[in-house]
Amino acid sequence: xxxxxxxxxxxxxxxxxxxxxxxxxxxxxxxxxxxxxxxxxxxxxxxxxxxxxxxxxxxxxxxxxxxxxxxxxxxxxxxxxxxxxxxxxxxxxxxxxxxxxxxxxxxxxxxxxxxxxxxxxxxxxxxxxxxxxxxxxxxxxxxxxxxxxxxxxxxxxxxxxxxxxxxxxxxxxxxxxxxxxxxxxxxxxxxxxxxxxxxxxxxxxxxxxxxxxxxxxxxxxxxxxxxxxxxxxxxxxxxxxxxxxxxxxxxxxxxxxxxxxxxxxxxxxxxxxxxxxxxxxxxxxxxxxxxxxxxxxxxxxxxxxxxxxxxxxxxxxxxxxxxxxxxxxxxxxxxxxxxxxxxxxxxxxxxxxxxxxxxxxxxxxxxxxxxx
Numbered sequence: 001x002x003x004x005x006x007x008x009x010x011x012x013x014x015x016x017x018x019x020x021x022x023x024x025x026x027x028x029x030x031x032x033x034x035x036x037x038x039x040x041x042x043x044x045x046x047x048x049x050x051x052x053x054x055x056x057x058x059x060x061x062x063x064x065x066x067x068x069x070x071x072x073x074x075x076x077x078x079x080x081x082x083x084x085x086x087x088x089x090x091x092x093x094x095x096x097x098x099x100x101x102x103x104x105x106x107x108x109x110x111x112x113x114x115x116x117x118x119x120x121x122x123x124x125x126x127x128x129x130x131x132x133x134x135x136x137x138x139x140x141x142x143x144x145x146x147x148x149x150x151x152x153x154x155x156x157x158x159x160x161x162x163x164x165x166x167x168x169x170x171x172x173x174x175x176x177x178x179x180x181x182x183x184x185x186x187x188x189x190x191x192x193x194x195x196x197x198x199x200x201x202x203x204x205x206x207x208x209x210x211x212x213x214x215x216x217x218x219x220x221x222x223x224x225x226x227x228x229x230x231x232x233x234x235x236x237x238x239x240x241x242x243x244x245x246x247x248x249x250x251x252x253x254x255x256x257x258x259x260x261x262x263x264x265x266x267x268x269x270x271x272x273x274x275x276x277x278x279x280x281x282x283x284x285x286x287x288x289x290x291x292x293x294x295x296x297x298x299x300x301x302x303x304x305x306x307x308x309x310x311x312x313x314x315x316x317x318x319x320x321x322x323x324x325x326x327x328x329x330x331x332x333x334x335x336x337x338x339x340x341x342x343x344x345x346x347x348x349x350x351x352x353x354x355x356x357x358x359x360x361x362x363x364x365x366x367x368x369x370x371x372x
Contacts, residue, residue, distance in 0.1 A: 062365070069303060070348055071300060105117045122181050235255070
């Protein structure tokens with residue numbers, strides 16, 4: 001079947017109209033999309049500049065924290081960690097070996113110096129002592145007789161010296177046995193709290209057998225080490241404060257001794273202080289958070305350590321002036337955990353910048369967010 005030329009032209013016209021129609025629709029959709037994209041995109045305008053902290057001129061304004069310099073008390077302290085150690089502590093043992101016959105102490109009790117704590121069998125020594133003591137009267141009588149006879153020239157002086165020597169030897173033997181008997185007695189060498197018993201009655205104890213531990217808690221010592229650079233500053237009589245876990249209060253102690261030399265491996269100096277601990281509230285073995293005071297400066301110009309910017313071997317601080325950051329060279333003094341003393345470069349009333357210091361440049365526009 002053949003299509004007439006007239007009908008063919010009509011179909012071509014319809015197809016062209018249809019294509020043109022869809023082309024216009026597509027162009028309209030693209031135009032709307034482009035318009036919406038540019039409408040929603042942020043532009044470099046006053047509103048954007050304000051959002052970014054940027055003035056109309058295009059220079060960025062940095063938001064920073066600041067602090068007004070004011071003289072205040074500055075305490076130079078050395079923070080260290082130490083341990084509480086007993087004033088005296090000993091593992092109690094007998095001086096001689098034998099079977100334990102008596103234990104007189106209660107575990108965890110307070111005992112005074114010289115208190116008899118335990119005893120081992122001394123029956124043989126007691127018998128030996130009685131035997132020797134029984135010979136004393138006869139030996140003394142011999143000395144008396146020989147002295148009387150010597151006055152009458154009935155005996156020689158040598159004979160008198162022999163009996164005197166025998167008496168002296170007898171007395172020396174008695175003292176020796178008494179000393180051996182004392183070695184069978186375990187007595188407290190100082191006042192303190194006795195710990196847990198390690199033996200029972202009837203056990204055989206050698207000279208190395210630990211019976212119990214005796215600890216003196218009043219006073220108590222605080223032992224700590226300081227770095228080599230502080231070793232010359234820590235002197236006898238220096239005051240310190242310390243805290244321990246489980247206690248809210250701060251305790252005060254005083255240095256009473258330092259080691260004679262530095263520890264070779266750590267290059268540190270061992271120091272000991274003493275706290276009265278009169279009520280026995282602190283126990284040996286506790287960790288101590290120590291603040292060793294060096295000096296106090298009443299009206300120090302001190303600023304936060306984060307405000308210091310080291311540069312080319314110098315230290316500088318940025319000061320807020322007329323809305324801009326201006327660097328100032330400073331000379332530093334003592335340094336604490338959070339502050340640095342300024343000896344020169346700042347004065348009371350200056351406003352220093354304490355944040356964003358690595359981004360600051362001379363003459364840079366800044367806006368203070370927080371002022372202390």
